Amino acid sequence: AQRVTQPEKLLSVFKGAPVELKCNYSYSGSPELFWYVQYSRQRLQLLLRHISRESIKGFTADLNKGETSFHLKKPFAQEEDSAMYYCALLYNFNKFYFGSGTKLNVKP
Amino acid sequence: GAGVSQSPRYKVAKRGQDVALRCDPISGHVSLFWYQQALGQGPEFLTYFQNEAQLDKSGLPSDRFFAERPEGSVSTLKIQRTQQEDSAVYLCASSLEGQGARTEAFFGQGTRLTVV
Numbered sequence: 001a002q003r004v005t006q007p008e009k010l011l012s013v014f015k016g017a018p019v020e021l022k023c024n025y026s027y028s029g030s031p032e033l034f035w036y037v038q039y040s041r042q043r044l045q046l047l048l049r050h051i052s053r054e055s056i057k058g059f060t061a062d063l064n065k066g067e068t069s070f071h072l073k074k075p076f077a078q079e080e081d082s083a084m085y086y087c088a089l090l091y092n093f094n095k096f097y098f099g100s101g102t103k104l105n106v107k108p
Numbered sequence: 109g110a111g112v113s114q115s116p117r118y119k120v121a122k123r124g125q126d127v128a129l130r131c132d133p134i135s136g137h138v139s140l141f142w143y144q145q146a147l148g149q150g151p152e153f154l155t156y157f158q159n160e161a162q163l164d165k166s167g168l169p170s171d172r173f174f175a176e177r178p179e180g181s182v183s184t185l186k187i188q189r190t191q192q193e194d195s196a197v198y199l200c201a202s203s204l205e206g207q208g209a210r211t212e213a214f215f216g217q218g219t220r221l222t223v224v
Contacts, residue, residue: 044215086150094139094164098150
């Protein structure tokens, strides 16, 4: 069965520190993985997707099929990065499986 | 409008009452999705439309849940005989192309349903 696990409900770091939000998945096929972000009082929005191999707002995520992981990383966290982050697996082109989310709190 | 619009933003229903939640997708978007997000959880898939066709309704939790998109634009999620476990935020999303969410899915702000 398809599953996405985000083991940390809350991650607190100081401004300028590196941050890594963990995501593990289980899926028998070739996965398409995404990170979505929800800033306070805003709607859920796409941050990045693994097929694009892009860096958005300094964030990157590498798909590791051996470890079935898609961790989100940023070398130097900023206060404006504080938000709720969801890892998502796309299944059958039309269905996202979301993790339960990690709240990132960047302290000044 | 500029984005996906959902109404109402908040809905309080008495147990047993029927409710209807509306979603206005971005104009021209082919794909439309409904998700249910319980408190402290990630969104869970309910159903998917491509234009007016409901191609996947495997996530609807019971036959009390019904969704439609009759003209391929606005969609309505209806919940009959609401129960307390239906309390959640209901999210609607749309994307431009017919390949579902392979293109970026844009989410609405959600409708928070509270069943008392």
